[in-house]
Amino acid sequence: xxxxxxxxxxxxxxxxxxxxxxxxxxxxxxxxxxxxxxxxxxxxxxxxxxxxxxxxxxxxxxxxxxxxxxxxxxxxxxxxxxxxxxxxxxxxxxxxxxxxxxxxxxxxxxxxxxxxxxxxxxxxxxxxxxxxxxxxxxxxxxxxxxxxxxxxxxxxxxxxxxxxxxxxxxxxxxxxxxxxxxxxxxxxxxxxxxxxxxxxxxxxxxxxxxxxxxxxxxxxxxxxxxxxxxxxxxxxxxxxxxxxxxxxxxxxxxxxxxxxxxxxxxxxxxxxxxxxxxxxxxxxxxxxxxxxxxxxxxxxxxxxxxxxxxxxxxxxxxxxxxxxxxxxxxxxxxxxxxxx
Numbered sequence: 001x002x003x004x005x006x007x008x009x010x011x012x013x014x015x016x017x018x019x020x021x022x023x024x025x026x027x028x029x030x031x032x033x034x035x036x037x038x039x040x041x042x043x044x045x046x047x048x049x050x051x052x053x054x055x056x057x058x059x060x061x062x063x064x065x066x067x068x069x070x071x072x073x074x075x076x077x078x079x080x081x082x083x084x085x086x087x088x089x090x091x092x093x094x095x096x097x098x099x100x101x102x103x104x105x106x107x108x109x110x111x112x113x114x115x116x117x118x119x120x121x122x123x124x125x126x127x128x129x130x131x132x133x134x135x136x137x138x139x140x141x142x143x144x145x146x147x148x149x150x151x152x153x154x155x156x157x158x159x160x161x162x163x164x165x166x167x168x169x170x171x172x173x174x175x176x177x178x179x180x181x182x183x184x185x186x187x188x189x190x191x192x193x194x195x196x197x198x199x200x201x202x203x204x205x206x207x208x209x210x211x212x213x214x215x216x217x218x219x220x221x222x223x224x225x226x227x228x229x230x231x232x233x234x235x236x237x238x239x240x241x242x243x244x245x246x247x248x249x250x251x252x253x254x255x256x257x258x259x260x261x262x263x264x265x266x267x268x269x270x271x272x273x274x275x276x277x278x279x280x281x282x283x284x285x286x287x288x289x290x291x292x293x294x295x296x297x298x299x300x301x302x303x304x305x306x307x308x309x310x311x312x313x314x315x316x317x318x319x320x321x322x323x324x325x326x327x328x329x330x331x332x333x334x335x336x337x338x339x340x
Contacts, residue, residue, distance in 0.1 A: 011178075021281055024166040024285065032298055036305035037070045042311045044070075068200075075200035076206070077304045077318075078297040081269055083210050084197040085296020087252040088270025089277070089288050090217050093224040095158060095247050098278070099330070101270040102256045105148075105157060105249060106164030110140020111260045112166040112191065113175075119186050120179045129190065133261035140164050141253040145246065157245065193266040193319030195304050203242055213255035214293055220248070221285040228283055266319050268326020269296050 038044045044062045052058035058066075083310040091100040103109065114136020118129040144164045148157030175249065179187065223244050226234040231241050258272075292318040300318070303325070 001330045005240070015160060019287070022287065022291055022294060025291060025298060029078070029294055029301065032293075032305070033074050036077075036301050036308075037066060037074045039305060040070060040317075042310045052324065060180075072198040072200055072203055073195045073304065074301060075203055076195045076263070077300045078268065079135060079203070079207055079210050080195070080263050081273075081296035081298070081300030082214060082293040083255045083259045083296070084266065084269040084300070085273045085292035085294075086214050086217055086289050088258045089274035089285065089292040090224060090248050090252055090297070091270070092274050092278075093285060094245065096230070098275045099271065101268075102252055103165070103267070103270075105161035105252075106140035106144045106168065107137045107253055107256055108265060109165040109168035111137035111257065112265060113140070113172050115190050115260075116172045116175050116187060116263070119190070120175050130258075130261040134180070134257050137260055137272075138253050139258040140168060141257075146250050149242065151244070189317065190264040191319070192317030193264040194317055194324075195263055196315075197262060202262060206262065207259055210255060213251055213276060217251050217255065218246075218289050219246075220251075221289055222282050224248075224285040224289070225283070231302045266322055268322045268330065270297055272326050272329050273299055313340075322338050 034046065034049070038046045038049050042061075042065050044066055048056075048058060048062065049066065050090065052063070087102045088100070091102055091104060092098055094100070095104070111133040114132035114134070115129050117136070119134035122128055122132075136336040145159035147163070149270065150156060166311070176187065223234070223239050226237045226239055227236075227244075234244070235241050260266075273295040274292040277288055277295050281287045281291055300322070303321040304318050307318045307321045310316060
């Protein structure tokens with residue numbers, strides 16, 4: 001006798017779909033934002049914070065610390081992590097390589113060169129350093145693309161990115177020779193990454209910029225799925241390969257460039273998070289892209305929290321924390337790949 005199978009109502013089907021892990025990641029992100037914003041050199045009891053959010057009183061010091069220092073910093077970590085995560089997922093699809101990340105096309109090296117120029121050759125300042133870093137990263141990315149576009153595959157873009165990274169590194173070395181002690185200290189802290197410069201005016205322009213760039217990347221999930229089949233197959237599916245490659249590189253630069261400019265060098269988030277999301281949810285970029293954005297935001301929020309609490313009252317540069325986690329994971333990827 002046949003067994004009748006009852007079909008689930010459409011409104012409940014999302015609970016069984018790949019969207020369910022995204023809801024779990026989002027919940028974990030919200031909890032991490034609350035915990036990270038409450039802990040630090042000046043701890044704020046979470047219960048007091050929750051009561052204040054529901055209308056109870058909170059002392060002036062705790063309120064000022066949370067609103068003007070802690071919360072902007074945590075939100076900057078969310079935005080930066082989301083940008084790095086979704087950009088890393090796009091890069092890995094473009095190159096069909098789980099070891100790809102935004103810095104592969106010279107973005108990070110160009111931003112670093114811009115920051116070095118601003119610190120050593122100008123009067124410095126957060127705004128000037130950030131502007132030079134952004135335009136440096138954008139210029140390096142476009143040069144790498146222009147050189148790589150002469151090739152008919154992504155391998156040319158990869159080789160151009162490696163060359164740009166080497167040239168920018170050499171140029172930074174030449175300029176750093178002329179730096180004084182104070183400038184060397186600024187360069188060191190910028191290169192290791194920090195979210196300490198966060199403020200509400202910065203978030204006011206960075207947040208919509210990142211959301212727009214990430215949304216444009218999300219809209220190209222079908223093209224990213226096609227790229228997994230290979231560039232020839234993508235062409236036969238109706239996509240213009242050169243135009244698609246240009247769009248992806250541009251969007252990655254626009255998403256990551258401003259965040260790198262204000263936070264400095266933060267490595268491995270764009271490498272590790274998309275790979276973990278792909279292992280967990282599969283290769284469909286309809287879910288990989290938002291999962292990488294939320295996962296990147298969660299990872300960087302936790303990394304910043306650790307950097308602030310592990311050696312109280314001092315703090316570690318956030319780039320050190322992400323490298324301590326991402327470095328061993330990178331080695332694991334190489335070992336795993338070598339056994340196939």
